[in-house]
């Protein structure tokens with residue numbers, strides 16, 4: 046067993062850390078306040094190679110392993126949780142297309158994704174179906190050799206910016222549930238797609254949006270893998286992206302806990318630094334412990350992915366536990382920072398709002414526990 050990152054991973058982390066300190070973190074507060082990313086953000090992330098993390102080198106990406114991708118995303122989250130979704134989405138969708146798309150699909154769509162010319166959204170959630178995603182209703186009606194997509198997706202992160210979407214649509218019957226779902230990778234800048242940005246508690250720059258599809262034409266070349274296979278492919282992608290979301294939550298909350306520890310050493314009350322009171326120090330120690338353990342669980346899931354081992358249970362465990370742990374840690378640390386933490390002048394309050402979002406994004410605790418229960422109990426004995 047080896048808990049050390051490789052020298053290459055350390056160098057990558059250092060490079061991302063520099064970008065975060067110089068560019069990403071300073072811009073995050075304004076983006077949050079104004080409810081939109083700075084126009085140059087996507088080009089900058091692309092210039093850093095961050096849209097090609099999981100895209101093979103032959104298609105212009107970095108072809109990174111899962112652990113290295115985790116290293117990058119954790120560093121980014123320390124500066125701005127919301128920008129992570131742009132990187133996460135390309136890592137997820139790039140991975141799904143690489144694993145399931147044919148050569149023609151990979152050659153056509155992956156290079157622009159790696160160059161940052163395509164901003165990608167994952168379009169799964171609908172007004173009537175979130176956790177029960179296998180019941181999704183957006184229809185793909187046959188139209189010549191292709192289909193027309195009609196229906197509504199909602200709460201789609203980056204929906205306001207996305208040029209392309211991985212859209213999960215029903216090609217089969219509702220009773221078929223997951224087996225009646227097909228994934229289409231399709232351009233979204235089309236008169237048949239209407240978007241409305243949704244107001245949010247956190248990640249306010251993320252352009253979370255409602256997308257109404259009104260007969261968007263998709264051809265056979267937009268089908269990822271095959272008809273009826275989309276849901277299973279998406280879930281296999283989530284097995285890995287859920288560990289990345291865990292690291293986003295942990296990365297962000299760890300900064301706030303560090304801020305709180307520093308504050309507790311400096312700030313005095315009743316004639317002593319706050320850190321000398323067990324009532325202040327011990328909760329921070331406990332949250333640092335939980336975050337440490339959650340981080341290891343997330344990296345174990347990614348490591349198992351790289352080793353070709355099953356990682357569904359570990360990734361889903363990380364997804365329900367790390368965001369919960371991180372939200373509680375960020376909350377406690379904010380209280381330790383007192384009114385400084387509460388102020389929107391600094392990043393602490395924003396980080397808490399953003400971290401809460403990671404408890405919902407990519408599935409709630411219920412969605413992940415259902416997956417784990419099926420693995421641990423067997424499908425016929427699980428809820």
Ligand SMILES: Cc1cc2nc3c(=O)[nH]c(=O)nc-3n(C[C@H](O)[C@H](O)[C@H](O)COP(=O)(O)OP(=O)(O)OC[C@H]3O[C@@H](n4cnc5c(N)ncnc54)[C@H](O)[C@@H]3O)c2cc1C
Nearest residue numbers: 167168169170175176200201202402405406407408409411
């Ligand atoms: C920041 C953010 C980013 C997001 N990004 C995307 C995105 O890019 N693409 C996308 O498609 N969606 C996205 N979503 C939507 C997200 O995936 C859904 O909100 C999530 O899956 C939950 O679905 P729901 O909101 O419909 O809640 P529901 O499914 O209605 O659930 C409501 C509550 O009931 C609980 N619950 C549901 N079923 C059970 C059960 N069987 N047992 C116990 N409890 C249960 C849930 O845990 C939840 O607390 C995002 C959401 C947020 C907040």
